[in-house]
Amino acid sequence: MENIKMTARRDFLKASAAVGGGLSLGFYLPGASKVAEAQAATHSPNAWIKIGTDNSVTIMCARSEMGQDVYTSLAMLIAEELEVDVNKVKVEFAPPAEAYINALLGGQITGGSTSVRDAWEKLRKAGASARMMLVGAAAAQWNVDAAQCKAVGGAVSGPGGKRATYGQLAEAASKMEVPKDVPLKPNAEWKQVGNVKQKRLDTPMKVNATATFGIDVRVPDMLYAAVAMPPMIGGKVASFDDERAKNMPGVKAVVQYSRGVAVVADSYWQAKKAKDLLEITWDEGPNANNDMRKVWGGLRDAAAQPGAVFREAGDADGALGSVAKLYEATYELPFLSHSPMEPMNTVAHVRADGATIITPTQFQQLVPFVVAGATGLKPEQINVITTFLGGGFGRRVEVDYTMDAAEISKAVGAPVKMVWSREDDMTHDSYRPGGIYKVKMGVDAAGKLVAYRYHGTSPSISSRLFPSIVKDGIDPFAVEAIDNFPYAVPNHKLTYQMFDAGITPGYWRGVSHNQNCYVVEGFIDEVAHALGKDPIQFRIDNLEYSEEKHKWSGLSAGQAVGGRMKRVLEDVKAKSGWGAKLPDGKGRGVAVMEGYNTVMAAVVDVTISKNYDVTVDKVTYSVDAGPLIHPDQAAAQIESSTIFGQSAALFGEITVKNGGVEQMNFDQYRVVRMNEAPKSIAIHWIPAAKDQPPGGLGEPATAVVTAAIGNAIFSASGIRVRRLPFSPENIKAFADPRHTMKPTNL
Amino acid sequence: MAISFNLNGKQAMADVAPDTPLLWVLRDTLGMTGTKFGCGKALCGACTVHLNGQAVRSCQTPIGSVAGQKVTTIEGLAANHPVKKAWIALDVPQCGYCQPGQMMQASALLANNKSPSDADIDAWMSGNICRCGTYPRIRAAIKAAAKA
Numbered sequence: 001m002e003n004i005k006m007t008a009r010r011d012f013l014k015a016s017a018a019v020g021g022g023l024s025l026g027f028y029l030p031g032a033s034k035v036a037e038a039q040a041a042t043h044s045p046n047a048w049i050k051i052g053t054d055n056s057v058t059i060m061c062a063r064s065e066m067g068q069d070v071y072t073s074l075a076m077l078i079a080e081e082l083e084v085d086v087n088k089v090k091v092e093f094a095p096p097a098e099a100y101i102n103a104l105l106g107g108q109i110t111g112g113s114t115s116v117r118d119a120w121e122k123l124r125k126a127g128a129s130a131r132m133m134l135v136g137a138a139a140a141q142w143n144v145d146a147a148q149c150k151a152v153g154g155a156v157s158g159p160g161g162k163r164a165t166y167g168q169l170a171e172a173a174s175k176m177e178v179p180k181d182v183p184l185k186p187n188a189e190w191k192q193v194g195n196v197k198q199k200r201l202d203t204p205m206k207v208n209a210t211a212t213f214g215i216d217v218r219v220p221d222m223l224y225a226a227v228a229m230p231p232m233i234g235g236k237v238a239s240f241d242d243e244r245a246k247n248m249p250g251v252k253a254v255v256q257y258s259r260g261v262a263v264v265a266d267s268y269w270q271a272k273k274a275k276d277l278l279e280i281t282w283d284e285g286p287n288a289n290n291d292m293r294k295v296w297g298g299l300r301d302a303a304a305q306p307g308a309v310f311r312e313a314g315d316a317d318g319a320l321g322s323v324a325k326l327y328e329a330t331y332e333l334p335f336l337s338h339s340p341m342e343p344m345n346t347v348a349h350v351r352a353d354g355a356t357i358i359t360p361t362q363f364q365q366l367v368p369f370v371v372a373g374a375t376g377l378k379p380e381q382i383n384v385i386t387t388f389l390g391g392g393f394g395r396r397v398e399v400d401y402t403m404d405a406a407e408i409s410k411a412v413g414a415p416v417k418m419v420w421s422r423e424d425d426m427t428h429d430s431y432r433p434g435g436i437y438k439v440k441m442g443v444d445a446a447g448k449l450v451a452y453r454y455h456g457t458s459p460s461i462s463s464r465l466f467p468s469i470v471k472d473g474i475d476p477f478a479v480e481a482i483d484n485f486p487y488a489v490p491n492h493k494l495t496y497q498m499f500d501a502g503i504t505p506g507y508w509r510g511v512s513h514n515q516n517c518y519v520v521e522g523f524i525d526e527v528a529h530a531l532g533k534d535p536i537q538f539r540i541d542n543l544e545y546s547e548e549k550h551k552w553s554g555l556s557a558g559q560a561v562g563g564r565m566k567r568v569l570e571d572v573k574a575k576s577g578w579g580a581k582l583p584d585g586k587g588r589g590v591a592v593m594e595g596y597n598t599v600m601a602a603v604v605d606v607t608i609s610k611n612y613d614v615t616v617d618k619v620t621y622s623v624d625a626g627p628l629i630h631p632d633q634a635a636a637q638i639e640s641s642t643i644f645g646q647s648a649a650l651f652g653e654i655t656v657k658n659g660g661v662e663q664m665n666f667d668q669y670r671v672v673r674m675n676e677a678p679k680s681i682a683i684h685w686i687p688a689a690k691d692q693p694p695g696g697l698g699e700p701a702t703a704v705v706t707a708a709i710g711n712a713i714f715s716a717s718g719i720r721v722r723r724l725p726f727s728p729e730n731i732k733a734f735a736d737p738r739h740t741m742k743p744t745n746l
Numbered sequence: 747m748a749i750s751f752n753l754n755g756k757q758a759m760a761d762v763a764p765d766t767p768l769l770w771v772l773r774d775t776l777g778m779t780g781t782k783f784g785c786g787k788a789l790c791g792a793c794t795v796h797l798n799g800q801a802v803r804s805c806q807t808p809i810g811s812v813a814g815q816k817v818t819t820i821e822g823l824a825a826n827h828p829v830k831k832a833w834i835a836l837d838v839p840q841c842g843y844c845q846p847g848q849m850m851q852a853s854a855l856l857a858n859n860k861s862p863s864d865a866d867i868d869a870w871m872s873g874n875i876c877r878c879g880t881y882p883r884i885r886a887a888i889k890a891a892a893k894a
Contacts, residue, residue, distance in 0.1 A: 067840030067878045199837055206842030207833045209780030209820040213843060216779035224774065249763065267762070269770040341784050341792055341843040341877050390782070390843030391877050422785040632837060636883070640840055643879025666789040666875060675868035677881035 047099070048078060048126040051134075055154060055167030057082070057089045062100035063119075064093070064110040064362050065202060066340075066392035067640065068698045069633035072201045074119050076629055080192045081127030081185065083151040084166070091201060093386040096365040104555065108365035111397050111507065112555050113596040113696025116629055120694055125182045132179045137172035138164050187627065187688075196631045202388070214360035214387045215419060217347040223252055225408050225418040226271035228278050229260035229428055232659030233504055234285035237261055241279040248274035252414075257407040258374070259400075264412050268419055287502040287659040295434070295501045295656065296332075303436040303457040307497035308473030310552050311483055314491030319451035323442030325743035327527055331439070331519045332723040333458075334653040335503050336432035337661075337669055342390020343425040346405035349415035354381035355406060356415075360389040362396040370399050371406045393644070394507035398430055398465075426669060427661040430506020431654050433459040437519040441489075441527050443743075449527075449542055451491040454482060458515065459505040460498040473498065476552045477507065481595055481703060482516035483553040486565055487524060488544040503656055509644055513595045513703035518724065521591040521707035526720055526741050535590050535711065536573045540566050555696070557597045564624050565592055567686060568601040571622035575684050576603035585609070586617075587716025591707035596696030598625040599686075600638075604708040608716045612728035612735075616646055616678045619705060624686035625695040631685075637697040639681050645702035646678070647671040649709045652725050749813045753778075754822025764810025769793045771809045772819060780820040780846050784875070791874030794847040795819045801854035820846035828894035829853045832887040840878035848874050852888050861892055 050058040059078050063070040071091055079086035094100045096108055103122070104114040131151050138156035139146040141164070149158040155165045192198065205211040230236060240261050242254040250270030255262050261278055265271035320326060346359040348371075355377055357367055364386050368379035389396055405418040420428070435458030442451035460475040469476055476483075478496055485494065508514070528538035545562035569592055572578070582588060585607055592601040605618040619642055628634045651670035655662050663669040706724070713731065714720050720741060721734045733739075748761040753776070760771045772778045772795070781804055784792030788803040795804045796818040823830060829849050832838075839845045848871070855862055855870045862870070867885055876884070 065841075067842070069840070199834075200839075202842070203834050203837050203839055206839040206845055207830050207849070208825060209846045211842055212779075213782075215783065216773075218777060218779070267766075267770060267774040269762075269766050269774070339877060341782070341790065341841070341875065343783070389841060391841045393877070419783070422787070422790075636837070636840060636880075639882055640879040643881060644877065646879075647877075665785050665787050667787070671875055671877065672879070672881075673873075673875060674871040674881045674884065676872075677879065677885075679864070681882060 048123065049082065049130050051130070051166050051170040053167050053170055055165050057084050057154065057166065059089050059091050060094040061091050062094040062108065063115040064360070064364070064386055064389050064392065064396070066110070066362065066389035066396070068115070068637055069200060069630055070110070070115045072198070073116060073630040073633060074123055075201065076192050076198065077119055077123035078127040080190060081124045082131050084154045086192055086198070087201070088154070096368060096384050101365070107363065109397060110362040110392070111394060113698040113700070114555065116694050117597065117696055121184070124184050128182045128184055129179055132182065133173040133176040134166055134169045136176045137169045141172065193629050194627065194631060198630055198632065200633060211388050213342050213390045214347070214358065215342055215345045215390070217358045217387060217417065219347060219349065219358070219415045222347065222415045222417055223264045223266065223412065224268040224271045225262045225264045225405070225416050226268060226275040227260050227262045227404065227418060227420065227424060228275055228280055229424060230282045230285070231427065232282065232284050232288055233290070233502060233656070233661070234287045235659065236283040236285060238281040238283040240281065244277040245274040248277065253412045254278070255408060255411040257404060257411065259404055262408045262418065264408065264416060272421070284659060290502040290659045291657050292655050295503065298501055299434070299436045299457055299499055302497050302499035303438060303455065305497050307455055307457070307495035309493060309495050310474045310479050311485065311494040311550070312492065314451070316451045316453050316491040316493035319491040320440055320442045320453060323450050324445040325443045325745060327441045327443070327530060327741060327743050329439055329523055329526060329722055329741055331437040331522060333434050333437070333515050333518065334724055335434040335655070336508055336648050336652045337426055337429045337654050337663065338393045338395035338506070338508055339426060339429070339669060339671065340389070340391025340393055340395055343420040343422055344401040345417065345419045346402045347415065347417045348402070348405035348409040350375050350377070350406050350410040354383065356383045356385065357402055357406060358385045358387060359402050360387050360396060361399060361402065362389070362392050362394070363399055366399050367402050370403045374403045374406045375410050393509040394511070395429060397507055422666070423664045426663055426665065430504045432508030432514065433461065433505040434501065435515055437515065439519060439523045441523065443527070443531065447531055449487065449489045452485070452487070452489040453492070454485070454494040454519070455497065456482065456495070456515070456519070457497040457499055459501050459503070461505045461507055461511070463498065464505060474552055476554055478512045480511060480516060480553045480556065481513040481593055482520060483550045484556050484560065484594055485520060486544050486560060486562070486592070486594065487542045488546070502659070503654070509641065510699040510702035513593065513700060514645070514648070514706060517591065517593045517703035518707045518710060521593065522710050522722070525589070525711045525714065529714070530741060530743060536569050536578060539592060540569050555596050557594050561594050561599055564599040565594065568592060568599050568622040568624055571684055571686065572601040572603050572620055575622065575682070576620035578603060585716060587712045587714065589708045589711025589713070589715050591704050591711060593700060593704045595700040595703065597693070598623065598695030598697060598700050600624070600700055600704055602701070602704045602708040604705060604712045606709060606712040606716055608713060612731040614650055614709070614713060614726055614731070615676070616709060618680040618682070619678050620682045620684070621701065622684045622686065625697055626692040627688040627694050628685065629694065634697050635683050638683050638701045641699055641701035642681055642705045643672050643677055645705040646709065649706040649724060650726055749809050751812045751814060752816045754818055760809055762809060764808060766809045767805050768795065768807040768809050768812055768817065769804040772804065778819055778821055782843055782846055784844065784847070790844070791851055792844050792847040794850040794874065796850060796854060799854070799857065801851050820850060823849065823853060827853060828891035829856065829887070831894065832891035836883050836887045836890065838880050838883040838887050840880055844874065844876045848876065848884055852884070852891070855888065856892055862888060
């Protein structure tokens with residue numbers, strides 16, 4: 001994909017008649033690629049709203065539902081302005097089409113905590129525009145002024161007791177001109193948006209287990225594929241012996257495809273058992289000897305390079321040479337796996353004249369292109385159906401597994417469901433990149449912050465996936481939560497150095513906010529303590545209020561938000577019990593961040609045992625995310641990202657040996673379980689300011705909680721742990737007094 | 747030779763190798779996809795079902811060992827079961843993938859313990875992973891179901 005754009009594009013409306021009669025309303029973007037336009041025509045109706053002559057209302061969900069509630073919250077935006085009860089609409093997942101492109105990302109992608117931000121005006125306008133056309137149709141029918149008519153509950157009423165349902169008006173409405181000016185309801189008139197009692201529309205089907213995930217899809221005459229992929233990253237099949245495998249019961253075929261060897265059978269278990277009998281010789285590829293000594297050695301060498309400057313003011317290097325006190329620290333972060341509960345899978349049916357791909361994906365728009373490449377078909381011949389996703393967390397932005405399934409289906413000439421084992425999934429992930437982060441702070445004799453230096457070194461995800469957005473050595477998805485460094489330091493220089501560690505880097509929930517928030521908020525905490533200041537007050541006293549625009553972090557607020565940060569810090573201080581004396585072994589840490597135009601502060605309470613085991617007891621948030629569409633699920637996203645972040649903070653680490661990932665399953669890649677989850681996650685919302693747009697909520701807490709846990713560990717133990725995860729081994733290592741940060745007095 | 751067992755109150759037959767895990771018999775042979783595949787090693791609990799009323803990991807339960815016995819899956823847990831009602835009332839699921847296993851594990855807990863403490867819930871539920879982190883709501887839903 002070369003067309004990722006970080007700037008919103010202007011959408012415009014276009015109405016078209018829906019198949020089967022009725023009103024269909026879609027957004028079309030100018031300058032669409034020819035292929036995408038052709039797809040839109042193929043996969044009609046291309047629309048947000050379908051109103052049947054039977055009064056049924058269908059709302060298209062153009063984002064993938066992976067737990068984050070787009071299925072309900074996006075429908076609520078449309079229903080509010082359409083004047084229908086969201087609990088009575090049907091929701092359908094949209095096919096890939098230009099109309100459904102996420103303007104914040106430039107593709108039909110679910111990610112970057114952008115779904116609600118992108119939909120906020122667009123979907124309410126879609127609802128309002130359709131309502132205006134329905135009202136207009138009624139007014140024309142009754143020969144009255146539209147102002148005399150009113151839409152309520154899926155019907156239009158007019159003077160003299162006249163009434164017509166949306167179903168009765170749908171056909172006439174579809175012939176109305178699309179209104180140019182679409183005013184939206186003032187917030188005070190919302191009946192559905194912001195409803196604290198609204199339930200998720202997908203809960204009943206997820207409780208009674210009728211929700212269809214990719215792995216649940218069954219099509220007629222479907223075969224099952226289990227795969228053998230190279231254990232080393234970048235390896236290939238050299239040769240294989242399938243004599244034993246192909247004679248196993250139920251086996252229909254053994255096929256080599258680009259990435260590995262697939263056994264296709266009547267059932268998954270038969271395919272899996274036969275797959276285990278394959279004897280494969282691998283061409284080990286360029287990373288054959290890669291291991292963690294090489295990875296960290298390479299990162300350390302790269303960190304000695306100057307890197308590319310992405311933000312600078314004054315003369316940081318000069319000032320750091322003459323400050324009263326100089327503080328320095330180096331932080332190290334590991335690689336991480338996504339490991340969603342549903343392993344990668346796809347049902348593919350490749351025929352001579354086209355293909356159907358049914359898949360749990362976060363990037364359905366890309367699927368036709370890669371499947372076309374893999375099969376020789378044209379993108380417009382490929383029909384993509386998105387299922388529910390059993391977790392995504394960024395893994396399913398990648399479409400590698402759809403291509404694999406298509407190749408296998410083509411080879412056997414039948415519909416195939418390819419299912420990865422957990423081991424396949426964990427060892428063929430794209431990984432949250434590890435990295436080394438060196439920071440320095442210079443303080444003058446009066447204790448004022450004078451100079452700051454940040455130098456981050458890590459693999460670049462976008463260089464692999466979206467190279468066109470990488471410019472001047474900067475990957476925008478490596479400098480989140482640091483491009484918008486929130487503290488006022490007159491001299492600062494922030495640099496980034498890419499390094500390819502031979503471990504495929506991928507977008508992972510929160511992306512680089514995770515690394516940078518831990519580094520920024522860990523280090524400011526260190527400096528606060530070193531200067532004998534209260535960590536919350538020290539942050540407040542040093543916030544940046546400048547309105548200068550940030551250049552790189554495109555999904556952020558775009559400028560310093562000191563006022564919002566001060567507010568959440570003061571709020572969390574008041575609500576977390578901050579300042580109270582804690583018993584031995586307990587500690588309380590704070591962190592604050594702006595990401596995705598959401599500002600949040602967290603205070604974490606931890607207990608640390610004599611053996612350095614950390615328990616996260618309680619997390620208190622103050623969150624300024626603007627208006628909440630579905631408040632209960634906004635809270636659920638913070639609960640979710642808290643525990644996702646906690647898993648990584650306490651346990652997460654992927655390592656390689658002989659070029660391949662060592663961790664195979666959840667016994668080796670530990671994640672938080674019920675007994676380890678915080679007993680309390682308290683979320684306090686800052687009321688939205690007038691006209692404040694919503695911020696993203698799917699990710700930021702993942703980053704903030706990690707930094708706050710680290711600061712709480714310091715509060716509990718006096719140990720500053722500068723390497724993740726906060727495992728007993730790492731904490732013990734940093735308990736050594738040589739890690740205590742002492743300033744260089746210049 | 748076909749293996750027969752009682753599935754959700756009805757007779758079920760599967761003509762598969764006896765070492766085939768119950769999980770794959772349910773999903774592929776019988777088309778009951780509510781029971782999920784997560785790890786294949788009894789590490790995550792996504793495949794939890796009841797065997798004669800006890801919670802078991804169906805990925806580690808050979809179908810041969812199930813012959814003549816009573817299996818209950820999420821599809822067989824009554825729609826008005828207190829666990830299902832509590833899960834809906836508290837909007838527990840996010841992605842929802844692990845939830846059938848969570849509900850089968852929780853309903854087995856409540857069958858033997860009418861009023862589980864936090865420690866009971868921790869001990870009983872810690873074999874079931876949820877990557878969406880719905881644990882706080884699962885805990886609250888178990889308590890709500892216990893009171894129902």
